[in-house]
Amino acid sequence: MATVRDATLDLLRSHGLTTWFGNPGSSELSLLENFPSDFRYVLGLQEMIPVGMADAYAQITGKPAIVNLHTAPGMGNAQGALYNAFVNKTPLVITAGNQRRSMQNQYCLLTNTDATIVPKPFVKWSAEPAIASEVPAVLAHAIHLAQTPPMGPVFVSLPMDDMDVELDATQIADIGVVRDRKVTHAGGFGGTALTDLASRLDAATSPALVVGGDVERYGAWDTVIALAERLNAVVWSAPLTGLTGFPENHPLFQGMLPPARGWASAALTGRDLVVVLGAPAFRYYPQIPGPYLPVGTELVHITNDPDEAARSPMGDAIVADIRAAAEALLDTVGQTQRPAPPPRPAVGAVASSAVPLNPEALWTLVGSTAPTNALFVSEAGSNEGPISSCIRAGMPFSHLSAAGGGLGFGLPAALGAQLAAPDRPVVALMGDGSIQYAITALWTAAQYNIPVTIVVASNAEYGVLKQFGLIEQTSGVPGLDLPGLDIVTIATGYGVDAHNATDTDHLDEVLRSGIADRDRPTLINVRIAPVQAFGSIA
Numbered sequence: 310m311a312t313v314r315d316a317t318l319d320l321l322r323s324h325g326l327t328t329w330f331g332n333p334g335s336s337e338l339s340l341l342e343n344f345p346s347d348f349r350y351v352l353g354l355q356e357m358i359p360v361g362m363a364d365a366y367a368q369i370t371g372k373p374a375i376v377n378l379h380t381a382p383g384m385g386n387a388q389g390a391l392y393n394a395f396v397n398k399t400p401l402v403i404t405a406g407n408q409r410r411s412m413q414n415q416y417c418l419l420t421n422t423d424a425t426i427v428p429k430p431f432v433k434w435s436a437e438p439a440i441a442s443e444v445p446a447v448l449a450h451a452i453h454l455a456q457t458p459p460m461g462p463v464f465v466s467l468p469m470d471d472m473d474v475e476l477d478a479t480q481i482a483d484i485g486v487v488r489d490r491k492v493t494h495a496g497g498f499g500g501t502a503l504t505d506l507a508s509r510l511d512a513a514t515s516p517a518l519v520v521g522g523d524v525e526r527y528g529a530w531d532t533v534i535a536l537a538e539r540l541n542a543v544v545w546s547a548p549l550t551g552l553t554g555f556p557e558n559h560p561l562f563q564g565m566l567p568p569a570r571g572w573a574s575a576a577l578t579g580r581d582l583v584v585v586l587g588a589p590a591f592r593y594y595p596q597i598p599g600p601y602l603p604v605g606t607e608l609v610h611i612t613n614d615p616d617e618a619a620r621s622p623m624g625d626a627i628v629a630d631i632r633a634a635a636e637a638l639l640d641t642v643g644q645t646q647r648p649a650p651p652p653r654p655a656v657g658a659v660a661s662s663a664v665p666l667n668p669e670a671l672w673t674l675v676g677s678t679a680p681t682n683a684l685f686v687s688e689a690g691s692n693e694g695p696i697s698s699c700i701r702a703g704m705p706f707s708h709l710s711a712a713g714g715g716l717g718f719g720l721p722a723a724l725g726a727q728l729a730a731p732d733r734p735v736v737a738l739m740g741d742g743s744i745q746y747a748i749t750a751l752w753t754a755a756q757y758n759i760p761v762t763i764v765v766a767s768n769a770e771y772g773v774l775k776q777f778g779l780i781e782q783t784s785g786v787p788g789l790d791l792p793g794l795d796i797v798t799i800a801t802g803y804g805v806d807a808h809n810a811t812d813t814d815h816l817d818e819v820l821r822s823g824i825a826d827r828d829r830p831t832l833i834n835v836r837i838a839p840v841q842a843f844g845s846i847a
Contacts, residue, residue, distance in 0.1 A: 435464040609626075
């Protein structure tokens with residue numbers, strides 16, 4: 310007789326969910342028993358690691374990923390990474406074991422009494438099967454919901470004694486029906502909404518597009534490029550969007566719109582029509598006073614997320630399929646006679662110098678050395694501004710960051726991205742503070758021979774907090790300095806090839822060598838100047 314475990318693995322296999330990211334405990338052993346040879350289990354030493362790896366893996370593959378965690382404590386450890394996945398709109402299927410049903414009433418060790426509550430509000434849906442035979446159907450429900458726009462994580466709690474329950478012929482047949490069904494998402498964009506917006510774009514004197522990660526997630530990349538070129542519109546990526554949504558080396562691209570109300574409004578001055586496509590409008594931090602939009606600027610927001618449309622404080626919103634909207638606009642607007650706007654300044658050259666380097670020199674060298682198909686994952690605090698100016702990736706899915714801003718994303722995400730795209734070199738752009746949040750991911754990189762290249766900007770401080778301190782006019786804040794970190798020794802202890810760069814020439818040498826090594830991970834620690842030497846976040 311088939312068991313619930315057999316039916317569950319068969320369901321997951323039929324959906325292509327054979328790569329698992331996890332950190333198992335005793336309540337997950339019954340699910341993992343006799344793990345199939347056609348499945349792969351990637352272990353992280355703390356629960357936020359597998360969630361972060363799965364987050365990037367799902368984003369790069371464009372398919373949901375499964376994460377195997379350990380009851381309530383494991384979910385608690387993973388919550389920060391789950392927050393990032395939720396804001397990133399990543400389709401993750403999170404599972405966690407629970408104590409045997411017969412032992413839950415006594416609140417025996419590892420009982421998760423409110424299992425469906427623990428991951429909220431950072432999941433789209435959360436469930437625990439009412440009876441063992443419903444496990445495959447509940448997981449199928451979760452898999453389909455994770456992929457429904459707007460995509461996001463879902464959670465299923467699995468009592469450990471469910472797995473060995475035997476299924477009768479009727480139950481097996483019912484599960485087969487659930488396993489084989491398909492859910493297709495379709496949408497259109499037309500009618501007066503299309504003709505009105507196309508007419509406004511044709512009539513605009515200085516239009517702008519503000520794009521976000523959903524342009525990449527839903528396959529609208531090439532169409533949005535063509536639309537921008539037909540309009541000769543300047544293009545920004547939306548503040549804090551996680552994926553850029555546009556080639557960063559394109560002459561129409563202006564970089565990331567500054568993530569504050571006053572700054573963003575100033576940047577949009579002179580634009581009579583702004584169309585936001587595939588991003589929130591807008592997410593701000595810090596609080597900088599100013600109008601939402603400059604005088605004379607109108608905004609239209611196109612999103613597949615009803616909540617995104619509802620919460621925006623400005624402009625008109627249209628809830629629609631992102632790709633369909635972009636294609637319809639491209640087919641409807643005319644070829645503009647407006648001159649192309651001037652491109653943003655080019656990235657300068659790097660003069661030879663010893664460490665400590667300034668951030669611009671570090672990231673310019675990384676950007677010029679990395680091959681054109683490199684995939685960058687960044688989590689570098691005070692360095693994020695220089696990174697966005699100096700590294701200009703041109704391919705889709707080439708620059709990931711955590712839209713949620715929760716630290717601990719970057720290093721695991723780089724590993725997940727490399728597993729998802731083994732033919733592309735992945736370069737993690739890290740700060741010496743942020744890398745500590747998920748430092749045990751170095752063990753996973755070494756043990757699984759994941760050939761990621763990790764560049765660490767070391768300024769021995771939480772530099773971004775010092776920048777915010779200037780804005781917020783706070784002083785005397787403790788805990789912002791990080792003396793005594795020996796990142797190369799730490800990385801070596803985990804089995805990673807690690808180097809302290811001594812100057813720009815040495816950095817170039819070890820960076821090229823690390824990217825070329827497709828068998829082992831490489832870490833390069835680079836001492837940089839503190840934030841006081843190069844100014845505030847503005």
